[in-house]
Each structure stands twice: as structure tokens, then as C-alpha cells.
Amino acid sequence: TSFIFKEVCGYPLSIFFIVVNEFCERFSYYGMRAVLVLYFKYFLRWDDDLATSIYHTFVALCYLTPILGAIVADSWLGKFKTIIYLSIVYAIGQVAMAVSAIHDITDTDRDGTPDNMTFHVVLSMVGLFLIALGTGGIKPCVAAFGGDQFSDHQDRQRRTFFSVFYLCINGGSLLSTIITPILRAQDCGIHSQQKCYSLAFGVPAALMLVALVVFIVGSGMYYKAEPQGNIMLDVCKCIGFAIKNRYRHRSNQYPKRQHWMDWAEEKYDKLLIAQIKMVLKVLFLYIPLPMFWTLFDQKGSRWTLQATTMNGYFGSLVIQPDQMQTVNPILILTLVPIMDSVIYPLINKCGLNFTPLKRMTVGMLLAAIAFVCAALVQIEIDKTLPTFPSTSQSQLKLLNMGSETVTIKIFNDFFVLQASNEYFTFEAGQINISVGHPEVRNTISLAKGQRQTLLIPLTITDEWLMTDDITSKPQEGNNAIRFVNGMKTAVNVSIPAANFGLIEPFSYSNYSLIKNGKVTFTLWSGSQSCEYSTDFGFGSSYTFFIPSTLVFGPNCQESITAAEDIKPNSVHMALQIPQYFFITAGEVMFSVTGLEFSYSQAPSNMKAVLQAGWLFTVAIGNFIVLIVAELAKLPKQWAEYVLFASLLVAVCFIFSIMAYFYTYIDPAEIEAQFKKNVNEDDEDNKHKLQKTERSNGKINVTKLSYYNMA
Numbered sequence: 074t075s076f077i078f079k080e081v082c083g084y085p086l087s088i089f090f091i092v093v094n095e096f097c098e099r100f101s102y103y104g105m106r107a108v109l110v111l112y113f114k115y116f117l118r119w120d121d122d123l124a125t126s127i128y129h130t131f132v133a134l135c136y137l138t139p140i141l142g143a144i145v146a147d148s149w150l151g152k153f154k155t156i157i158y159l160s161i162v163y164a165i166g167q168v169a170m171a172v173s174a175i176h177d178i179t180d181t182d183r184d185g186t187p188d189n190m191t192f193h194v195v196l197s198m199v200g201l202f203l204i205a206l207g208t209g210g211i212k213p214c215v216a217a218f219g220g221d222q223f224s225d226h227q228d229r230q231r232r233t234f235f236s237v238f239y240l241c242i243n244g245g246s247l248l249s250t251i252i253t254p255i256l257r258a259q260d261c262g263i264h265s266q267q268k269c270y271s272l273a274f275g276v277p278a279a280l281m282l283v284a285l286v287v288f289i290v291g292s293g294m295y296y297k298a299e300p301q302g303n304i305m306l307d308v309c310k311c312i313g314f315a316i317k318n319r320y321r322h323r324s325n326q327y328p329k330r331q332h333w334m335d336w337a338e339e340k341y342d343k344l345l346i347a348q349i350k351m352v353l354k355v356l357f358l359y360i361p362l363p364m365f366w367t368l369f370d371q372k373g374s375r376w377t378l379q380a381t382t383m384n385g386y387f388g389s390l391v392i393q394p395d396q397m398q399t400v401n402p403i404l405i406l407t408l409v410p411i412m413d414s415v416i417y418p419l420i421n422k423c424g425l426n427f428t429p430l431k432r433m434t435v436g437m438l439l440a441a442i443a444f445v446c447a448a449l450v451q452i453e454i455d456k457t458l459p460t461f462p463s464t465s466q467s468q469l470k471l472l473n474m475g476s477e478t479v480t481i482k483i484f485n486d487f488f489v490l491q492a493s494n495e496y497f498t499f500e501a502g503q504i505n506i507s508v509g510h511p512e513v514r515n516t517i518s519l520a521k522g523q524r525q526t527l528l529i530p531l532t533i534t535d536e537w538l539m540t541d542d543i544t545s546k547p548q549e550g551n552n553a554i555r556f557v558n559g560m561k562t563a564v565n566v567s568i569p570a571a572n573f574g575l576i577e578p579f580s581y582s583n584y585s586l587i588k589n590g591k592v593t594f595t596l597w598s599g600s601q602s603c604e605y606s607t608d609f610g611f612g613s614s615y616t617f618f619i620p621s622t623l624v625f626g627p628n629c630q631e632s633i634t635a636a637e638d639i640k641p642n643s644v645h646m647a648l649q650i651p652q653y654f655f656i657t658a659g660e661v662m663f664s665v666t667g668l669e670f671s672y673s674q675a676p677s678n679m680k681a682v683l684q685a686g687w688l689f690t691v692a693i694g695n696f697i698v699l700i701v702a703e704l705a706k707l708p709k710q711w712a713e714y715v716l717f718a719s720l721l722v723a724v725c726f727i728f729s730i731m732a733y734f735y736t737y738i739d740p741a742e743i744e745a746q747f748k749k750n751v752n753e754d755d756e757d758n759k760h761k762l763q764k765t766e767r768s769n770g771k772i773n774v775t776k777l778s779y780y781n782m783a
């Protein structure tokens with residue numbers, strides 16, 4: 074096809090459009106993916122397991138579709154048209170996701186929650202399916218299309234292009250993983266303000282449209298290779314024929330052949346058979362690889378969920394749980410050059426032959442270490458989590474509304490207290506409590522599986538009140554806050570973001586969810602007011618007690634007491650950095666090396682086949698997450714991390730044995746040798762034919778074309 078060829082600094086100008094397209098596309102993909110698991114959990118209200126399962130099913134689908142994209146491009150549309158059409162599908166999918174996250178569409182009662190969840194679930198699933206089709210479909214085409222823009226003598230430029238291409242992937246991923254979680258954390262809506270997932274999906278949708286436009290703008294400058302026919306189909310047919318032929322000749326009377334693929338020799342070119350053998354050898358080596366991706370891709374699911382239970386304060390900066398994923402591209406951008414220019418040359422200088430397969434083995438071990446780190450962090454988090462009552466237990470806390478301490482006797486234990494900060498756990502459904510002197514006795518019924526607070530009145534003989542307390546950690550790093558009014562007059566409590574309403578005397582408000590940071594509450598009683606300020610972290614719950622002795626005015630701050638029902642997240646998100654460091658170092662050694670290995674060991678016409686095979690290992694890896702997590706169903710998250718780490722170590726051991734027996738090849742040399750042999754055969758055959766011609770007086774055309782094929 075005709076195109077305008079322009080060169081800048083020795084590089085075809087067309088690759089500029091391809092690199093920018095990749096940057097925008099990866100921004101779109103990773104930006105959407107960064108908030109996906111939180112969207113499932115907090116918008117669609119799925120539990121952790123379902124959210125993780127659907128997330129990995131989606132990622133798996135994104136890596137299954139490259140095979141489809143490669144087939145369509147090679148055998149039908151060509152790479153250019155495939156990229157255009159599938160990018161449109163992709164952009165529609167992103168728009169569907171953005172629309173599915175607008176809660177106002179079905180929020181008819183305007184309470185801030187969607188009323189027809191089926192609509193949102195169906196639309197988002199359709200969106201994700203289209204995105205998987207688009208992103209996976211174009212994946213093997215874009216890089217190869219970029220490679221096609223270079224001529225044979227531009228090897229060095231082509232290599233630089235691939236490095237820049239990888240950096241663009243991570244640049245796009247880095248930016249989007251910073252930006253979309255910020256957008257998600259904003260409040261937006263028509264009737265009520267909710268977390269802005271629609272904007273977090275809308276911006277990636279816009280970037281996908283930009284990617285498409287940029288790619289189309291470069292249209293006139295691309296070299297567009299015509300589809301060559303589907304090599305994958307030829308490979309499958311050849312393998313199928315070899316198996317059938319081997320089966321037909323299974324009896325002992327037929328001599329054995331060196332390799333089972335040699336049974337295709339009757340019908341297929343020897344070069345094609347040799348190329349398939351090379352590919353099969355590498356594909357065999359791929360068998361253990363999905364386990365690496367099983368661990369690697371959990372940084373977007375389990376690790377993000379882990380970050381939601383951690384403290385995200387970095388000085389005055391607040392890091393969102395989903396933003397922690399940015400550590401990966403940041404480290405990629407720094408580790409790739411360090412590995413290439415320092416670590417690998419240093420290892421070489423030490424006389425060690427650090428072959429690609431050895432690097433990949435080390436990469437797997439590093440990923441396993443990352444999961445051990447994740448398990449250790451999880452153990453630290455678990456230590457800080459409250460112990461909620463089991464279904465057969467009840468928990469009770471006491472709050473004395475009087476100004477004097479009272480003596481309380483539960484069964485035979487005595488407590489002298491103003492308020493108890495701890496919950497007492499009981500197996501019994503009823504307890505006897507005696508309070509004060511002279512003793513006032515009461516029998517209290519406790520709710521199983523619940524946390525409650527007993528409010529002991531100012532005058533002990535008055536009615537006692539029980540509150541139902543929160544029994545799970547507040548989600549999304551919010552803090553659950555309520556007030557107990559011990560005054561004889563009603564008090565109104567408000568903050569700019571919430572109104573706790575009028576709290577009657579000796580009564581309590583409902584919980585309100587409040588974000589982290591400094592908050593100032595304003596308390597009103599008639600015309601008198603008082604301000605109470607406090608700092609909140611992430612994931613805590615407090616009951617603030619307004620005592621009967623409160624004097625409205627500037628000094629009221631000291632009079633109000635806070636009972637900590639649930640401690641804030643105290644394990645710092647920075648503790649996730651070691652696990653990110655090890656998984657990224659593992660990725661550089663495993664993924665970057667693996668891509669290069671797949672390319673170098675593939676015959677010239679099957680580079681795309683092996684790339685699709687490599688991407689297929691990512692898909693299988695994501696399915697393994699689903700299977701292992703479903704089968705193991707471990708009660709403790711840290712145990713699941715250890716299980717995955719152990720599985721990877723076991724698989725790594727098998728891989729190292731397979732790698733030991735692998736002999737590296739130079740496909741170009743083998744192919745050249747084959748072509749040389751064929752040419753020599755051709756010469757021989759020509760001589761034979763000329764002799765036959767001379768003796769018979771005519772040429773057998775069928776025979777000649779057969780010789781030329783062989």
C-alpha cells in the first residue's frame with residue numbers, strides 16, 4: 074500500500090503516533106483497572122471474594138483475546154484495520170463502564186444508592202467484555218505494527234523503539250494509577266453526592282478516544298503490510314496432520330521417526346515442521362509460567378484490598394489504597410535501566426552466565442518473596458483488627474452517663490469506671506449487673522453476634538439504655554461516628570459534611586461516616602453553641618459523649634469524651650513497599666526477559682504466535698487465582714499469601730529443571746541452513762530433471778512444482 078514515508082533522526086515519523094497511541098491506551102486500561110476492584114466492592118456491593126474473582130476473570134479475558142486479534146489481523150483485516158475497529162469496540166466498553174457507575178440513573182428514591190443494581194451490573198459486565206475484546210485484540214497488533222514500520226537495516230532503531238514502547242506502557246500506567254484513584258475519591262452526583270467512579274472510568278474512556286484519534290491521524294504515514302494468511306491456522310493444521318498420521322501408523326511395522334512432528338513430512342514443508350518444533354519447545358517451557366502471573370496480578374486485587382485496611386498518611390499527603398499500585402510502574406521505570414546497565418553487566422563481570430531462563434527463575438523466586446512480605450504485613454494488620462463477636466457470643470461496653478465513677482458488678486467481677494473502652498465478651502444470652510451503692514440490680518439480655526453499649530443513667534434507678542454498635546470496620550477508610558447526649562436538654566450536632574440531627578436528652582445519634590482528617594463538630598443547644606475538633610485516621614469508630622456537666626462556650630472541648638469503639642488503621646501503607654519492590658524486581662527479571670526470550674527463540678514467521686502464547690500464560694495465571702482461592706478457602710488472608718508463595722516456589726523448582734535441559738537456538742541460522750539445503754536440493758533436482766527431459770523429450774510440470782516446493 075502507498076504511504077508517505079517521513080524520517081526524524083533516523084526513525085520513521087509514523088512510530089510517534091504508535092507510541093502516543095500506546096501511552097493513551099495503557100493509561101485507559103490501567104486507569105480503569107486500578108479502581109475496578111473497589112468499584113465492585115463499594116459500588117456494586119460485592120464481597121471481597123466475588124470482587125477478586127470477577128477482577129481476575131476480566132484480566133484473564135484481556136489476555137485470551139490477543140489470539141483472536143492476531144488471527145483477525147493476520148488472516149483477514151491486517152493490523153491497521155484490526156487496531157481501528159477493535160479500538161472503537163474498546164472505547165464503547167469504557168463509555169459503558171463510565172455510564173454504569175452513575176448511581177443517579179437508578180436512584181429513584183434519591184438516597185445515594187442505586188435502586189436497580191441489575192442495570193449497573195449488566196452494563197458494567199457488557200462494558201468489561203468489550204474492553205477485554207478491544208485491549209486484548211489490539212495488544213499483539215500494536216507492537217508488531219510498530220515493528221513493521223522499520224526496514225531490515227534499522228535493527229538498532231527497532232530495539233530502541235521497543236524499549237521506548239515499554240517505558241510508554243509504564244508511563245501511561247503510572248499517570249493513570251495516580252489520577253483515577255483521585256477522581257474516584259471525589260464526590261459527585263445529581264441528587265446525592267457519592268464517590269465518583271463514573272469520572273474515574275470516564276477519563277480512561279476519553280483517553281481511549283484520544284488514542285484512537287491519534288492513531289487515525291498517523292494513517293497516511295504507516296507502512297501497512299497486507300495480511301499474510303493465518304500462520305496459526307497452518308500450524309494447527311500441520312500439528313493435527315502429524316497426530317493423525319502418527320495414529321494411522323501406530324503399528325510396530327512402521328519405523329519410528331525422530332520426533333512426532335516428523336509424521337507431518339508427507340504433506341508439509343520440512344522448514345515449517347522445523348519451525349513448529351522450535352515453537353513447541355518454547356511452549357512446553359511456558360507450562361509452569363502462569364503461576365508467576367497468578368501472584369503478579371494480585372497486586373490489583375488482594376493487595377489493593379489489603380491497602381484499604383492500612384494507614385495512608387504520608388506526611389500531609391494522603392495516598393488512596395488503589396494508588397499504591399503506582400509503586401510498580403515507578404519501580405519499573407527505575408529498575409529496567411539499572412538492571413540493564415548495572416546489575417546484568419556486573420553479574421557478567423563476575424563470570425556468571427546469567428542466561429534468560431536463569432533470570433526468569435530468579436524472577437519467580439522474587440515474586441514468591443513478595444508474597445511472603447505480603448503475608449507478614451497481613452499478620453501485622455490482623456493484630457490491629459478488632460475481635461468481633463462470633464455468632465454465639467455477645468459483646469458489651471459500659472458508658473456511665475453520671476459524673477461520678479460507679480462500681481459495677483457483672484457476675485462476680487467488679488469494675489470501677491466512668492466508661493469502659495474495651496468490649497467485654499459473653500457467651501451467655503443474659504447477664505446480671507449491679508451498679509453503685511446501694512446496689513441497683515438489672516438483668517440484661519444481650520444480642521448474639523452483636524456489639525452493644527449499655528448507657529448507665531445519671532440516676533441509676535432511671536431506665537437503662539442499650540445501643541447497637543458497629544460490628545465491622547467502616548469501609549473505604551471512613552470513620553463511623555456517633556454522639557451520646559448525657560445532658561438534660563436536646564443537643565444538635567453538625568459538621569459541614571453531615572448533620573447528626575437533634576439528639577434528645579439521654580439518647581444517642583445514628584452513626585455517620587466521616588473522612589480522614591481534622592473535623593470540627595458544632596454542638597447547639599438553643600442559642601448556645603460549642604465547637605469540638607478532632608483528627609481522624611482511617612477505618613475507626615468513635616462514640617462521643619456529651620456529659621451532663623457540659624458548659625457551652627470556648628472550653629467545651631475538654632468536657633467531651635471519646636470512646637474508641639474501633640481503632641483506626643495503624644499499619645502504614647509504606648509497609649507494602651517491600652512487597653512491591655520484590656514483585657517488580659521479579660517482573661523485570663521474568664517478564665521483560667521472557668518477552669525477549671520468546672522473541673529470540675521464535676522462528677521468523679511465528680514471532681506473533683509465540684507472543685500470543687506468552688500472553689496466554691497471563692490469562693491462565695489469572696484463572697489459577699480463581700481456582701486456588703476458591704478451592705483453598707483459607708480463613709486467614711496471610712495463609713492464602715503463604716499458599717501462593719509456596720506454590721510458586723514448587724513451580725519454580727520444576728521450571729528450573731525444565732530450563733536446565735533447554736538448549737538455546739538461533740532460529741535465523743536454522744532457517745538459513747534449511748533454505749541452503751533446499752537450494753542445493755533444487756540444484757540437484759534441476760540436474761536430474763534436465764537428464765530426464767533429455768531422455769523423455771518433455772518436462773513433467775507436476776514434478777517440477779513439487780521439487781520447487783520441497
Ligand SMILES: N[C@@H](CC(=O)O)C(=O)NCC(=O)O
Pocket residue numbers: 099103242243246247401402405660
Ligand atoms: N509493569 C506493567 C504495568 C503495570 O502493571 O502498571 C507492564 O509493564 N505491563 C506490560 C503491559 O503490556 O501492560
